[in-house]
Amino acid sequence: MLLKNIRDQFPALDQKVYGKPLVYLDNAATAQRPDSVVELQKRLSQSANANIHRAVHKLASDATEAYENAREYVRGYLNAQYASEIVFTSGATASINLVAQSFGEAFVCAGDEIIVSVAEHHSNIVPWQLLCQRKGAVLKVLDIEKNGVLSPESLEKLISERTKIVAICHISNVLGLVNPVRELVAVCHKHGVPVLVDGAQGIVHSKVDVQELGCDFYAFSGHKVYASTGTGVLYGKKDLLDAMPPFMGGGEMIKSVSFKSTTFADTPTKFEAGTQNFNAVPTLIPALEFAKSQETDPAIMEFVYSKLTEDERITLYGTGFENKIPLFSFAVKGAHHEDLALIMDKMGIALRSGQMCAEPLMDRLGVTGLLRASFAPYNTMDEAKYFIECLNKAIGMLI
Amino acid sequence: MTNMTLEEKKQQVIEDFSMYEEWLDKYEYLIELGKALEPFPEAEKTEDRLIQGCQSRVWLSSEIQDGKLYFKADSDAIITKGIISLLIDVYSGHTPAEIAADDFGFVAEIGLKDNLSPTRANGLVSMIDRIKEIARGE
Numbered sequence: 001m002l003l004k005n006i007r008d009q010f011p012a013l014d015q016k017v018y019g020k021p022l023v024y025l026d027n028a029a030t031a032q033r034p035d036s037v038v039e040l041q042k043r044l045s046q047s048a049n050a051n052i053h054r055a056v057h058k059l060a061s062d063a064t065e066a067y068e069n070a071r072e073y074v075r076g077y078l079n080a081q082y083a084s085e086i087v088f089t090s091g092a093t094a095s096i097n098l099v100a101q102s103f104g105e106a107f108v109c110a111g112d113e114i115i116v117s118v119a120e121h122h123s124n125i126v127p128w129q130l131l132c133q134r135k136g137a138v139l140k141v142l143d144i145e146k147n148g149v150l151s152p153e154s155l156e157k158l159i160s161e162r163t164k165i166v167a168i169c170h171i172s173n174v175l176g177l178v179n180p181v182r183e184l185v186a187v188c189h190k191h192g193v194p195v196l197v198d199g200a201q202g203i204v205h206s207k208v209d210v211q212e213l214g215c216d217f218y219a220f221s222g223h224k225v226y227a228s229t230g231t232g233v234l235y236g237k238k239d240l241l242d243a244m245p246p247f248m249g250g251g252e253m254i255k256s257v258s259f260k261s262t263t264f265a266d267t268p269t270k271f272e273a274g275t276q277n278f279n280a281v282p283t284l285i286p287a288l289e290f291a292k293s294q295e296t297d298p299a300i301m302e303f304v305y306s307k308l309t310e311d312e313r314i315t316l317y318g319t320g321f322e323n324k325i326p327l328f329s330f331a332v333k334g335a336h337h338e339d340l341a342l343i344m345d346k347m348g349i350a351l352r353s354g355q356m357c358a359e360p361l362m363d364r365l366g367v368t369g370l371l372r373a374s375f376a377p378y379n380t381m382d383e384a385k386y387f388i389e390c391l392n393k394a395i396g397m398l399i
Numbered sequence: 400m401t402n403m404t405l406e407e408k409k410q411q412v413i414e415d416f417s418m419y420e421e422w423l424d425k426y427e428y429l430i431e432l433g434k435a436l437e438p439f440p441e442a443e444k445t446e447d448r449l450i451q452g453c454q455s456r457v458w459l460s461s462e463i464q465d466g467k468l469y470f471k472a473d474s475d476a477i478i479t480k481g482i483i484s485l486l487i488d489v490y491s492g493h494t495p496a497e498i499a500a501d502d503f504g505f506v507a508e509i510g511l512k513d514n515l516s517p518t519r520a521n522g523l524v525s526m527i528d529r530i531k532e533i534a535r536g537e
Binding site for chain 1: 455475478479
């Protein structure tokens with residue numbers, strides 16, 4: 001498809017900020033939504049706004065059908081074995097918290113160990129810290145290698161007989177490098193340890209096949225992959241989900257309620273307490289359809305990568321062209337990331353600056369924060385050139 | 400600005416700012432102010448002088464001379480440094496009572512608050528709050 005036709009599907013891109021055309025390069029935080037997503041949610045909100053799985057009337061049945069179709073679609077997209085392995089949540093954070101709460105309740109005891117990597121988003125650190133505090137368990141940290149990725153060998157050294165779960169990112173939201181998830185999972189499974197993969201960035205930039213990766217849990221958010229915000233997915237292997245207790249009580253997650261004893265619904269319904277985001281969840285279908293069919297122009301990747309690596313004032317974190325997504329976090333000598341972001345904002349460019357919800361990684365890299373530009377398939381080469389031009393101008397203003 | 404009243408100083412800042420129409424020019428001006436700010440002793444960059452709630456690090460210290468407050472500040476980000484420089488220029492040399500009673504409304508008048516993103520506007524609010532706290536002796 002022509003780039004112009006792609007951009008036409010995203011009306012949000014066609015706006016001015018401070019009188020300058022918007023150049024949206026904060027896609028790793030939230031991606032813009034195509035018309036197909038916006039229209040679907042609008043249509044469902046107008047025609048099928050009824051609580052799912054409960055009433056027998058037509059609207060409820062339409063809403064339920066749209067919601068369950070999305071479950072089946074996501075199952076197919078991830079190549080999960082069963083639709084019941086797909087739990088809908090409000091986002092990757094909620095997915096990970098669900099596992100930390102429920103898996104933790106069932107399987108983690110005092111003195112047990114949980115492994116996370118130093119390159120995790122806070123959402124894949126804090127839920128495990130809270131679990132460790134509750135249970136008296138120990139959080140162990142896997143470092144990144146010199147090349148910025150996680151190594152199965154280093155992971156294996158960290159695993160002990162007390163390790164209960166390993167939680168790692170598919171692609172770091174700072175470094176933008178694809179981790180060797182299949183090999184990391186294999187090492188864990190050799191020792192009988194399940195693995196949760198934070199796929200918030202992974203789902204956007206790679207074909208995810210959970211059976212091929214072998215992971216036990218895969219978590220992602222809808223809003224980073226062009227779907228409506230407030231949607232999210234937790235894939236979990238059926239036997240594990242079946243063995244985990246519900247973590248939130250409420251409507252629809254039960255079989256029968258009495259004051260003597262309440263029995264719970266089966267997987268995945270037992271994890272979907274209360275009214276779900278039923279008109280938004282179906283937008284995962286057009287959103288993932290878009291994600292599957294488009295990729296960022298490789299020429300943009302090459303251009304930005306070379307410009308940022310050849311400039312001596314700039315340090316790019318997460319180098320290595322082969323396994324990198326079009327996401328660039330960098331520091332400029334003598335210029336603060338906040339100043340650069342502030343100036344470039346007024347030039348129309350939306351960037352991310354700061355710690356990017358990865359404070360431990362910033363400490364590890366020895367920086368207080370970075371500037372990040374993350375590209376999507378709707379970004380153009382002209383935008384990439386304008387970004388580099390404005391970056392140079394902003395640096396010139398500051399040093 | 401040392402011999403001016405608080406009101407005169409605020410008017411002066413508003414006038415200075417009105418010379419710049421473009422935001423980039425306002426930033427250039429703030430960068431100049433930031434660069435011109437008197438150096439802040441490294442030894443005084445302590446945790447208790449750090450202002451919470453800013454994306455960049457901002458340190459603020461104060462002393463009282465002849466019943467008047469004098470501020471010193473620094474930041475690792477230059478635009479933020481320009482903003483804090485502007486604030487301490489205006490408020491240094493006034494009594495705690497005068498500063499505590501001020502509404503800091505001139506900050507809104509120069510459009511600084513509205514044109515910063517919420518996280519950065521919070522940083523500005525944190526700076527103002529800290530100056531007020533110091534004036535109230537907290």
